[in-house]
Structures are given as C-alpha cells and as structure tokens.
Amino acid sequence: MRRTRRLHPSGVLLLAAALLLMAALPAAAATRAWLDRDRIHLGETATLNVETDRAAGGAPDWSPLEQDFDAGGHTSTRRVQVVDGEVRTQVLYAVALRPRREGELTVPALDVDGERTQPLVLTVLPPDDTPDQAGEVAFVEAELETGQAWVQQSVGYILRLHYATPLVSGELEQPQPEGAALRRMGDDVTYSRDIGGRRYNVVERRFLLVPERSGTLEIPAARFRGRGTGGFFDDMFGSGPRILRANGQPQRLQVRSMPDQAPQPWLPLRSLQARFLEAPQQARVGEAVDVVLELRADGAAASQMPELELEVGDGAQLFPEPAQVREQFDGGRPQVVVTRRFSIVPRRSGTLAVTARPVEWWDARAGIARTAAAAPLAIQVEGAAAAPAAGPGSPDAGPGERWMKVPGVQGEVRPWAVAAAAFALLWLATLIWALHRRPPSSKDAPAPEAGRSLRTNDTARAKLRHLKLMLDTGDLGEVEHALCALAEPPVADLDSLAAQLGDPAQRAALEQLQRARWADGDPVSARSALRAAFAKGPRWAGAGTGKGAAEPLPPLYPRQ
Template sequence: MKIGVRAWRGTVVLAVLLACMTGSLQAQTRAWLDRDQIALGETTTLNVETDEAVAVPDWSGLTRDFELSGHTSRRQVEIRNGRQIERALFGVALRPRREGRLTVPPLQVGGARTDALSLTVGPAPVRSARDGAAAFVEAELETDTPYVQQAVGYTLRLHYAVPLVSGQLEQPEPEGASLQRIGNDITYSREFEGRRYNVVERRFLLVPERSGPLTIPGARFEGRGAGGGFFDDLFDRGPRQLAANGPATALSVRAMPGTAPQPWLPLRNLDLRWLDQPERGRAGAATTLTLEATFDGAVGTQLPEINLPAPDGAQVFAEPPQYDERFDEGRPRVRMTRRFSIVPRAAGSLQVAGPRLGWWDVRAGAARTSAAPDLHLAVDPGDGDATDGDADTQAVATALGLPAVPGADREVSRVWPWLAALFALLWLATSVVAWHGLRRARAGARGLVAAVPGAAPVPRARIGGPSLATVLQTGDPAEVDAALRALVDPPAADLEALRRALGDTGQRDALAQWQRARWGDGDLVAARAALRQAFRAGARVAGPATPEDEAGLPPLYPRR
C-alpha cells in the first residue's frame, strides 16, 4: 500500500514538472508602458516583448489616438531548460493626440496578441518666462464672450531665447468655429524677467458658428535650438530639442438677439461718410460721389452690399466696391469705398438721401443704424436742352466711361437715312462691276479650252507623288489608301471620290485595279506596280466644267 502511495505521489510530481516545463517552452508575449500617466504633449514608451518569430509588431492600431516615433528593437538569445530561445524587445514612443483616458489597443504579434493597456493624459503644462523656459507660447483673444458669427481676433506669440535651427508652431482647429490665419507672421524681440526673447506673432480670425461654450485648443511648438551658452560651445553640444505648449482658451458664445437688424452684422463700430460732397450738377451729365464705410470688427466676406437709392428725376450707376482689410488692435477692420454716378434728367433741385445700414453693437448689446449725410444738388440745365431720352443715353455712356454728348441722338437720326442710301448705291455699283469682270474672265477661259479640241485634263501639282512612291514600296494597304487620297487638294474623302476627280483614264483604271486587289479580287503586287506607273507624274484631275455648268449667273431671259 505504501509503495502504491509513493508511486502515485511520484506520478503527480512528475506531471507538475512536465507542465511547468511545457509552460516555460510556450511562446510568451507581453506589452507594457513605461508611464501610464502623462501630460498632453509628452510621450510614453510602449514596450512589446515576445519570443514569436516576427520582424516587427503591427502598430497600425495605434495611429488613431497616438503619434508614433522613436522605433527601437533588440534581440537576445538565452538557454532555458536546455533549449535555445530567441526573444525580441520592441519599443515605440507614443504621443497622445488628445487629453483624457486613452486605451492602447491589443497588438497582433505573430500568432500572439497583447492585452489592452490604459493611459491617462492630463492637460499640457504651460510654461512662461517666470519658469526660465527657453521657449513658451502665449495666446490672446479679443473677447471671451462674442456673439455667434462675430469676427474675433486671436493672436499667438511664440517666445524663444535661443537661436532656432528649425521649428513648427501648430494651432489645432476648435470645434464649432472657423479659425483662419490672417496675414504674415510678425517678428520682434521683448524682455521678460531680465531675459531677452525673440517673438513670432501669428494672427487668426475666429468666427463662432453656434452659441454656447467653445474651447480653442492650446497651440503647440516643437523645434530645435542652437546651443548658445558657454558650456554648449565648450563641449561642442549640437542642437537641442525645444517644446512649448500654449494655454487652451475658453469662450462663451452668445446667440443672435431677437431684436437685431437684418442682415445680421455684429460690429464694434460702423462709420459712413462721403469723401466728396459736390453741391452742383448738370442735367444729362454724371456727378460722381464716393462713399467710405469703416467696419470695426468684420472682414470683407461678412459685409452686405451698400447701395445708393435713386432719387426722383435721376439715375444712379454704381461701381464695384473696393475693400482694404487690416488687423488692428487685435481685431479685424475693413475700409470700403464705392463710387456712384448720378445723372439728373432735368434742371432744378435734387435731393440725394445717404445710404443707411443697420448693425449690432457688440459692446453695448444694442441695435444701431449708421447713415451717410443727405446731399443737395443744384442741377444746371444741360447743353442743348437735353430731353429725358438724351439723359438716359448719356447715363449709359457715362457708366461705360464714354463722354456724354447732349442731342447726339437727334443729329444721328437725321443723318442716318442719307448715309444708308449712299452705302446702298455704292454696294450696288461694286456688285455690277465685279459681275461683269467675272463673266469676261470665265468667257476667256472657255475660249482657251475650246480652241484646243480634246484638250487633256489639267495635271495637278505633284503633291504627295514621291511620298506615294515610298508608301507603295514599304507601306501597308491602309497607308497606300491614305497616300492616294492625299494626291488631290483638298484630300479626297475616299477612293471613290478620288476616282471621280481624276481626269486620266489610265489612273482611274489603276485605281480600280487597286481597289479590287485591296478587297481580295486581284494581285496586290501587280496593283502596286500599276499605281506606281500611273501616278509617276502625279495625279491628273479633270479639267474645267462645261460652259453650261460654269455660267456665273443664270440668263436674265431664257434662251429659245
């Protein structure tokens, strides 16, 4: 009995040992992070260890939430339980794309799969000159309580205390608003805490698209700075990495008030004025007015069109507006100018009402209306007592940049019938002379042909003759067809059209022989030789048509 118990125990121990050995021989794959809590902008290293025979793990599942860099790998061989085992250690630096609690997904490593990992990402640290930072970023917003669709100035300032070798400043897009870069960067220098910094200022235009809370993510700078200190030069240190994060900016966007004028135009100020104010005008002549509108807190794409209502007894023509946009005191401004031409129809007094435009005062939270002053014009009589029809004509001429000529329509209306009659007579005389000359020329040609009975067809110039000989020697049938059609000018549409145009019987027979051989009823070699012989001097087209066909005009009276 004791022997049986001892044997049973030995069997159990042996099974346990074999299980341990088997487990130790199985492939082992695991993953871990060197830090599971970091700030936005920092990196953590993901390590993957495996004894699978793989070249590299599949990192594609990480690119959604992380930026990958700094790939490393290391392999080692160890002896375990009398067996040689090769193990590999892979590493990659992960930079989170956002804050919050992120999950590192499982990775496929050969036939094994790692476990998911958790990473906590906090807000990016914001450093300033007081911290002695070599580089830092500032953000400035015109207002943190804008209205929806209000143009708001947003300014970034990158400060760096060492010379930059390279660098990139990035501003992520906010959700619920458009952010557009305005103008070029501005560079200057400032002093903070007794240390001088170079500054790069970059300006943006922020336009909220909906009301409610809005957050502008902090900007991020990454670059390399040249070593400028004593110890850097002494130990020959190369460029060092620089990184800086800007602060996130929170806004509370207000909705459009129900009492706001339409179209919705949120501004800080609007000023309308006339650059020139003429006091006198002339009937039928254009008087030019120039309007200037200054919009404080808007860009040109947000502005409505400003028109000048036409007063009674006058026409108004407007030129396209001109915009001058700039960024001043941290916000956008637009200066618009537009020219109007007023053409009075009659002499007398003319009242011109100035344009009016409603807008919303974002500082006072109230509706406003701006208007240019009304104008009074004393209209003098036009030259020649211009009528309303003359004024309309002159107004159109003025709009096209042409000089106004009062009474021109009446003068033209009296002269035009005589001019029309004169041109008709000249045209008739020219036609008669040309017709007689054409008849004499054709009659002479018919007489010349008739003087030589049985005259041969007129030979054509040898256009394409040599090329036909070359094609007949080396070309295929399709190339021969093309060369034949090109013998006449213009080229014949097909070989039948060419045959009808030819005036030489031998050439027509050679062409017919080629067509028969071309489509299987004859010898192509013999047909080529016949073409070469017939067209050796070029194509001979048919002569002039019969006199009956060439009569220029039908007879006035039919022949009996």
C-alpha cells in the first residue's frame, strides 16, 4: 500500500496564509473591448473584440453600433480553465464593423450583462486606390512604407491576400530578400474590402524589413497557393475545389549608406520622443519614490532601442527595474515603446536633480542628427520622517522603531515584518525539500517506461475528452484546434494532421470539416462524421492495427 505524507500543521497554516495573501491581490478587469485595427479605409472592415467572464449573460448589446456602422460576421469563442481549483469561463465575442462614413468615429460603450466596455476611436480614411489586379478571384498586394531608406533602418512591409471565394486551404509565402533581414510582426489581420463592386476577404500580414547594405534592394514577389470552393457547375460535374494561384509584384527599395557625420551607435528613425510618465515632486530622506521613463520610437525594432538610464548623482540611491518593450504596427510602419521604472531613495534633504541620459539618433526624413531627452526633474527632499508614535492599536511600537518602504508595496513595512516573511519562506522551502528528499521505495515506484506510458495515455485521454467537449459545445474553429492537438507534437493545420493519419475515414471526416468551415458544407454532418471517425481515437499511419493489440485508450463515445 502506498504511504502518504502529511504536512505539519504549521506548514498547513503557512500555506493557508499564503493563499489568503494571493487572494487579496487586485483582480483584472472582467470585461474589456479592443479593435484589431484602429485605422482603416472606407469600404473596409475592422473587428471589434469583446472579452468577458460573464458567460451566462449572453452576447453584448450591439444596438449602439448601428448609428455609424454596419455590423456582421458575429462569432464567439468560449474558453474554460481551472485555476487553483476554481473553474473560470471566458467568452470572446467578435463582430466585423463596416463604417458608413469617413472621419474619427467613436465605437460606443457596450453593455455586457450589466458591465460596460470603454469607448474606442476608429479612424476612417477615404477609399483606397483600386489595385491593378482587382477582379481576379484571388490576388496578392504588396506595400512598402517608403521607396527610400537608410542602411539598418527599420521599414514596414505589408502583404495583403485578397480572395473572393471561400478557401478550403492555402499558403502565403514571402521569400527572403538578399542583403536584408525580413521577419513577421504580430499575427495576421483579417477583414473584408469592397473593390469595384466585388466583396473580397483580406488577410493582411505585416513584416519588419531591415536592409543590411546600401544600394538597390529587391524584395521577391510573394506567392499564394490554395484551394477554393468550386462553383455550382464544378460541384455538378465533380470538379471539386478549384486551385487558386496568385503572385504579387516584387518591390524595390533604394538604400542609402551611413553618413560620415552620423552619431554612434547608429540609430536611423522617423521620430524619437522621451518623457517621464511618473514624476514625483516631493520625497523624504530614506523613503523610495518611483519614476517612470518612456521612450517612443517611430520606425524602429525592439532590438535597436538603447537602454534607458537615469542619473541622480551621489544624493540618492537608484534601483532600476527591467525595461518593458512593446512593438506595434501603426500607419504601415513599425513602432516601439519602451518604459522603465526606477525606485529612488534620497540620502539627504534639499533639491534632487534627476536627469535621463540623452539618446542620439538620425532623422531619416530630414537627414540630420538629433538628440532626444526627457525634461530633467527637480524633486524637493525633506528630512527623515519622525518615528511613528505608539498608538492603542500598536502597543509594541517603540519610539525608535523605523519603517521601510518596499518597492511595489503600498505603505510602509516594518523591518521585522520583512525579516519574518523571509524566514517563513525559507522555512517553507526547507520543509518541501525535506519531504521530497527521500526517494520513494522500489515497491511504490513505477518502472520508468511504465511511467512514461501512463503519462502519455493520461495526456491522450485528456485530449480526447477535450475533443468530445468541443464537438458537443464548441464552434468549428475550436473543433479544429482540438483535432490538431491530438498529434504529438500538435500540428498547425488539418492538412498536416491528415498526413499523419492512417484511417481513410478519419481523413475524409477532416475534409468534411474543412468544407463546413470554408465552403458550403454542412456543420451538423461534419460533427457527426468526426464523432464516428474518432470514436476510438486517432489511428496514426504505421501504427499496429492487429486485433490482438490492446486498446491503449478508452473510446471517445463508449457503447451503451
């Protein structure tokens, strides 16, 4: 019989106290809204996302959107997870917004089961120029931020795949150029667009292009290969899905060399701004105050940004935290925002001068060197605070007892409290080490191979249970993700999964799911086919199928 170890009562109390402290942390916002793009052209759509943990209240009230937008393409995704023994459900609602006019439009606040989202702003530009390939069933459009750049300057590059028929599958490829680094930024953005009276679905993919040498840089043309749903006569005569091919146009960029008078390190940008986000006016000797510095660059990659530093002299101690870097794509260009928090502990009274180290950069548009620096701070530091007097609620507080300011904790903390907390954490670590120091006896320990087999089967069972749940309650996208997760390691799409399956019925069920998602297939029939095909789990190509082989997993839908 396996022996169980029990924690000492003091350990239980300590763990309970830790859980109470964790429960006291502030909770994140339960309902929020955001746009996938905040700048579009008239005739295009932007996706409004609303995420909430109020799953029982139903979808948001979309009626306030009717004043300036046509809303359609409603979708919802449900996610269930268990955190510390508590089941949490989050629902993500998405709707495509098509503006009715140009200008700065406000996406109004929406009601979600008694909670309200924050209003958002969407910039709607005049209709874009009609692409030369408009009218084709599918075409690829490429756009460079600019036709001229400096060597090692970050340039925005955008690919847009337009298709006027539902896709069954497809792949968009962008070959790497010679003499430059090209990498993707963020996830693909999908929307719809009216061109010449025809509705196109658009997949927009953003890239960061950094030329490595001067001269003419040529970016090879992008290629798309895919399968689209056939028309009425294609289905009647058994032609099936049509093959789609589309090639973009190569792009050229004139790259200028680094000028002799350029500052080092070389940092070519469109603009650079530095400022203090948090700047206290007063402080006390021995008490920490926080200062937050921000650096915002237009036309840069995160790897190009310099380290943010402050100078306070010998009148204070400086404790910097790690910098927070955020990359984004706005107006067709890469942008970077870097913020860093510093804790400053003054050593003496008077005026404390805080200056940010200036950053030299090259103005890519004007062709001149510039310097960015935040305005210096002057913090008035008063003498040390008087020791707290003993009150009725603190009889042990002596007149000479001091308090400490701990960064990240509101209010002051006594030194003995910090020492006690550190001792408690050290004692807990020692207790856990002692409990796991002795290895289990050979009688209780499973063989290594058996342990790995059990863990593999447990994981596979969990994946099958998740697939059954998605087939019963999830949408088709969630069903596809659950199917792709059956493989080990998980695959990216259904075509890759079908290549690993050895059962023709399971491959046919996957094809039926693809038609239900991207063409005119029947979702109900697709779910039924998947339930029947995967009732006993996936059958991988090359796996043994003898009748004498034991079933490694229980069936997905056991017989009654």
